[in-house]
Amino acid sequence: xxxxxxxxxxxxxxxxxxxxxxxxxxxxxxxxxxxxxxxxxxxxxxxxxxxxxxxxxxxxxxxxxxxxxxxxxxxxxxxxxxxxxxxxxxxxxxxxxxxxxxxxxxxxxxxxxxxxxxxxxxxxxxxxxxxxxxxxxxxxxxxxxxxxxxxxxxxxxxxxxxxxxxxxxxxxxxxxxxxxxxxxxxxxxxxxxxxxxxxxxxxxxxxxxxxxxxxxxxxxxxxxxxxxxxxxxxxxxxxxxxxxxxxxxxxxxxxxxxxxxxxxxxxxxxxxxxxxxxxxxxxxxxxxxxxxxxxxxxxxxxxxxxxxxxxxxxxxxxxxxxxxxxxxxxxxxxxxxxxxxxxxxxxxxxxxxxxxxxxxxxxxxxxxxxxxxxxxxxxxxxxxxxxxxxxxxxxxxxxxxxxxxxxxxxxxxxxx
Numbered sequence: 001x002x003x004x005x006x007x008x009x010x011x012x013x014x015x016x017x018x019x020x021x022x023x024x025x026x027x028x029x030x031x032x033x034x035x036x037x038x039x040x041x042x043x044x045x046x047x048x049x050x051x052x053x054x055x056x057x058x059x060x061x062x063x064x065x066x067x068x069x070x071x072x073x074x075x076x077x078x079x080x081x082x083x084x085x086x087x088x089x090x091x092x093x094x095x096x097x098x099x100x101x102x103x104x105x106x107x108x109x110x111x112x113x114x115x116x117x118x119x120x121x122x123x124x125x126x127x128x129x130x131x132x133x134x135x136x137x138x139x140x141x142x143x144x145x146x147x148x149x150x151x152x153x154x155x156x157x158x159x160x161x162x163x164x165x166x167x168x169x170x171x172x173x174x175x176x177x178x179x180x181x182x183x184x185x186x187x188x189x190x191x192x193x194x195x196x197x198x199x200x201x202x203x204x205x206x207x208x209x210x211x212x213x214x215x216x217x218x219x220x221x222x223x224x225x226x227x228x229x230x231x232x233x234x235x236x237x238x239x240x241x242x243x244x245x246x247x248x249x250x251x252x253x254x255x256x257x258x259x260x261x262x263x264x265x266x267x268x269x270x271x272x273x274x275x276x277x278x279x280x281x282x283x284x285x286x287x288x289x290x291x292x293x294x295x296x297x298x299x300x301x302x303x304x305x306x307x308x309x310x311x312x313x314x315x316x317x318x319x320x321x322x323x324x325x326x327x328x329x330x331x332x333x334x335x336x337x338x339x340x341x342x343x344x345x346x347x348x349x350x351x352x353x354x355x356x357x358x359x360x361x362x363x364x365x366x367x368x369x370x371x372x373x374x375x376x377x378x379x380x381x382x383x384x385x386x387x388x389x390x391x392x393x394x395x396x397x398x399x400x401x402x403x404x405x406x407x408x409x410x411x412x413x414x415x416x
Contacts, residue, residue, distance in 0.1 A: 004028060005334050008141055008149060010131075010164050011157035012036065012122050014106075015300035015317035017113035019155060020121055021062045022325035029118075030155075033143065035127035039114045044107035045182075046225035047076065047217050052100045053388035054315035058322035067112050068104065076103030076218055078202030079378055084212070086198065086264035092378035100382035101311070103202070105220050109314075128163045137294035137335075139167075153334050154296045155324065157317075160282060162302035168290040173282035173305050176357065178364050179236055180229035180281070181250070183216075184274035188224045195267055199224050206265065209367045212258055214268050227279070228269060230257060231364055234280050250276045281307055283357050287350020289342075297338045299324055304349035307360035312352045320345055 007023065009016045012034030020030050036042060050056050050068070059068050077094040094100075114122065127144040131154055134140055139154045156164025160173050188196045198204055199216050204226075207213035216226025237244055244250055254269040261269075284305045297303075300317030323344060327337035 005152035008151035016157035019321035026329035033126040049101040058318035072102035084208035180227035182277035183272035286353035306353035309359035
């Protein structure tokens with residue numbers, strides 16, 4: 001008997017919301033569960049770039065490219081690489097009409113996706129405690145507020161510390177040995193003109209070839225956000241007895257830690273308008289796969305948490321979401337859709353996760369002072385994005401043509 005499956009998406013971040021959006025376009029009504037009280041109840045973090053060969057493909061499939069471009073910052077694609085004395089090592093300014101990887105604030109992206117869902121799609125204040133197999137391919141979901149629901153398909157879009165992942169694999173995130181402090185500079189052109197000049201319109205990367213770095217980005221609303229990063233144990237501040245709420249104490253620590261850095265760069269360490277928020281780099285083993293389990297799969301960081309180098313995390317999350325939703329719409333059974341999606345996701349995410357994790361280790365490695373600086377060729381990177389996007393669409397067109405020639409129905413009701 002062909003029925004519409006009960007789909008529970010755990011996690012209301014970009015991946016979960018994108019998946020729900022595309023399913024709804026195909027007449028399938030999922031429910032999204034998220035621990036947050038509302039879409040804007042916490043600081044969502046800084047900015048991110050959406051690549052034309054990944055995140056933008058998902059946005060096109062969701063019919064949201066116009067909404068995205070209304071918020072995106074094309075100029076935010078600019079990048080500057082400096083050494084720890086402030087000397088420019090490389091610069092990239094996007095060409096006119098270059099939309100290979102525009103920037104958007106994380107909060108803006110999440111809100112945009114949420115606003116394009118049907119009312120009551122998202123159940124806020126639903127923190128998943130556990131997912132329990134029911135023995136027939138379905139799962140019981142227990143939430144901290146006492147709610148229990150049953151689902152034919154559970155999609156884990158619940159990030160690094162996913163509660164859904166243990167159904168599929170014992171893999172857990174591993175610390176990569178680098179921590180960072182999240183910092184913010186407000187009204188930057190007026191209050192922090194020296195920082196505005198260092199950062200420019202987009203990103204500024206700098207390191208000292210000895211495990212210390214500053215990575216900052218222009219956000220919307222005349223704000224710069226970013227990270228002061230260095231090699232350390234995950235709980236370094238606790239072990240050092242450092243109170244991160246005491247900005248003066250943290251600033252004194254950073255001036256000692258970054259003592260070899262020039263006065264030009266020191267305002268990035270000490271002039272922030274926010275508290276120092278501790279974060280750290282974690283990653284799942286890569287490549288990561290698992291054996292098929294009926295009625296459950298993962299998307300985004302829940303499936304392939306990786307270092308942020310290359311900007312692949314959210315881009316892959318959105319593409320995962322789109323491809324899984326399209327597979328659910330096109331296949332005549334949930335488990336066929338899962339198999340189809342995972343067969344594409346595993347090799348793609350494995351390759352990019354391995355490269356991103358290795359790039360982080362290299363960036364924070366201790367190297368000879370006279371070692372050559374080889375920042376990425378961003379112009380070539382953007383050309384590669386465009387070429388891969390065109391090839392993706394060609395493959396998609398060929399697949400759709402084969403379905404048409406076979407007399408298949410492109411959009412089917414799926415079996416639970």
